[in-house]
Amino acid sequence: MTANDPSSSSLQLTADGQLRHFLTLDGLSRELLTEILDTADSFIEVGERSIKKVPLLRGRTVVNLFFESSTRTRSTFELAAKRLSADVLNLDINTSATSKGESLSDTLLNLEAMASDMFVVRHSQSGAPHFIAESVTPGVAIINAGDGRHAHPTQAMLDMLTIRQHKGGFEGLKVAIVGDVLHSRVARSQIRALNELGAAEVRVIAPATLLPRDVESLGCTVEYDMVRGMKGLDVVIMLRLQKERMEGALLPSEREFYRLYGLNQEKLALADPECIVMHPGPINRGVEIESAVADGPQSVILNQVTNGIAIRMAVMSMAMGGQMAERNRKLAGRAEA
Amino acid sequence: MTALLDMDRLLDDLEAGLRRKLEERGVTSPALIGIRTGGVWLADVMSKRLGLKEPWGELDISFYRDDFSRIGLNPKVKPSSLPFSTEDRDIILIDDVIMSGRTIRAAMNEIFDYGRPASIILATLVDLGARELPVQPDVTGRVLALQSHQRVKLRGPDPLHIELQETGK
Numbered sequence: 001m002t003a004n005d006p007s008s009s010s011l012q013l014t015a016d017g018q019l020r021h022f023l024t025l026d027g028l029s030r031e032l033l034t035e036i037l038d039t040a041d042s043f044i045e046v047g048e049r050s051i052k053k054v055p056l057l058r059g060r061t062v063v064n065l066f067f068e069s070s071t072r073t074r075s076t077f078e079l080a081a082k083r084l085s086a087d088v089l090n091l092d093i094n095t096s097a098t099s100k101g102e103s104l105s106d107t108l109l110n111l112e113a114m115a116s117d118m119f120v121v122r123h124s125q126s127g128a129p130h131f132i133a134e135s136v137t138p139g140v141a142i143i144n145a146g147d148g149r150h151a152h153p154t155q156a157m158l159d160m161l162t163i164r165q166h167k168g169g170f171e172g173l174k175v176a177i178v179g180d181v182l183h184s185r186v187a188r189s190q191i192r193a194l195n196e197l198g199a200a201e202v203r204v205i206a207p208a209t210l211l212p213r214d215v216e217s218l219g220c221t222v223e224y225d226m227v228r229g230m231k232g233l234d235v236v237i238m239l240r241l242q243k244e245r246m247e248g249a250l251l252p253s254e255r256e257f258y259r260l261y262g263l264n265q266e267k268l269a270l271a272d273p274e275c276i277v278m279h280p281g282p283i284n285r286g287v288e289i290e291s292a293v294a295d296g297p298q299s300v301i302l303n304q305v306t307n308g309i310a311i312r313m314a315v316m317s318m319a320m321g322g323q324m325a326e327r328n329r330k331l332a333g334r335a336e337a
Numbered sequence: 338m339t340a341l342l343d344m345d346r347l348l349d350d351l352e353a354g355l356r357r358k359l360e361e362r363g364v365t366s367p368a369l370i371g372i373r374t375g376g377v378w379l380a381d382v383m384s385k386r387l388g389l390k391e392p393w394g395e396l397d398i399s400f401y402r403d404d405f406s407r408i409g410l411n412p413k414v415k416p417s418s419l420p421f422s423t424e425d426r427d428i429i430l431i432d433d434v435i436m437s438g439r440t441i442r443a444a445m446n447e448i449f450d451y452g453r454p455a456s457i458i459l460a461t462l463v464d465l466g467a468r469e470l471p472v473q474p475d476v477t478g479r480v481l482a483l484q485s486h487q488r489v490k491l492r493g494p495d496p497l498h499i500e501l502q503e504t505g506k
Contacts, residue, residue, distance in 0.1 A: 034413050045416035049451040054400035321409025328407045
């Protein structure tokens with residue numbers, strides 16, 4: 001099991017190209033990414049009704065399987081599942097580093113016995129959702145809610161939805177991702193999505209110590225100087241400084257980081273006047289971003305949260321639908337044989 | 338077949354039927370909702386013909402379809418858009434073709450999620466019979482008996498015309 005296993009794309013699509021798991025954006029076409037965004041647009045409208053619920057997953061059981069805690073991600077997945085009329089079970093499982101492999105298998109066996117239809121998996125180890133998707137009973141959909149440093153595909157897609165809402169599309173866009181790219185699963189998924197959807201330029205702005213060695217091969221340009229990097233930007237995505245993931249002295253100090261890579265009004269003024277400011281949250285005010293910017297007119301940070309529910313409704317219903325359609329085709333095939 | 342599917346006559350009949358039904362029910366300010374896509378074109382036409390001031394609404398019933406568990410989600414779903422609350426309103430629900438009745442069941446479920454309407458009048462341009470659910474239109478332009486290999490489809494929006502398709506089975 002590796003995070004970059006090329007079988008990821010075949011694992012998450014049915015023979016007809018429908019989504020059946022949602023593990024990574026790798027291998028997903030522009031058409032499918034656009035279909036996810038379009039479907040999410042329809043779910044946004046559902047969120048504005050007096051009854052914010054549709055019956056798609058009625059009678060299905062969704063298990064939020066969080067091996068690593070994340071209040072925001074878990075609660076938006078929970079709300080998304082409930083708005084799709086599913087029954088939701090939240091499991092927060094904190095594992096010690098040594099017992100991870102064993103407890104994962106054990107947990108799975110127990111949950112399969114509960115006849116669950118979907119697992120939303122968050123794990124500190126890259127590739128864990130992939131591993132579960134490979135071993136789970138056919139018919140059960142796996143959604144990646146963030147795995148290690150590998151991917152956070154629903155976060156990246158809600159960011160794409162937010163960009164499309166404000167910019168109308170991706171053609172010609174210059175987008176920068178600023179900050180701790182090294183520890184960020186979101187950044188990898190964002191770079192992949194932006195390239196597939198046709199952004200003109202994806203730029204990462206960070207100190208060399210917070211960039212992975214192979215960063216350019218992900219499909220982006222690199223800028224170490226934020227003042228230079230801000231010029232002409234249409235979208236700036238700030239990353240959270242992953243304090244809990246910092247191993248060793250990668251930063252001189254938070255104050256130094258903020259001086260060089262924090263987003264304040266002065267630096268934002270260097271970008272296009274219509275440039276939008278994004279942040280996956282939770283925000284470290286005064287570490288990555290100035291309050292005046294986070295709460296300012298160019299900030300779309302709270303739109304991202306609202307869009308997160310719609311995106312999660314989209315991928316959950318598409319994956320569940322793909323699983324059921326596939327099972328149905330197999331049954332029909334067996335009946336013919 | 339062409340004479341039978343003369344669009345102007347079909348629309349005239351649908352309009353006359355709707356006026357009769359509205360009068361019979363004593364409905365003076367109905368809210369019009371079309372089911373995407375053919376029903377939306379018809380909503381536009383009927384709204385003008387009936388002289389309704391209020392904009393019509395459009396429903397995409399993809400999230401309410403009963404075949405989701407068989408074929409998955411419609412990849413071309415678009416947002417529904419109702420520019421009014423359905424609470425206590427007299428609704429005209431309009432679609433191009435009624436057959437099994439499943440689309441109408443889904444549409445009514447969706448309408449109720451926007452509020453409890455006072456009443457719903459169902460209008461369809463063409464009724465092909467072959468019902469699978471106990472859902473009948475109040476007003477219809479024409480009842481057609483097709484052979485099993487034939488289908489009809491409304492094309493539009495400008496001009497609106499009905500296409501007869503041979504499925505070859």
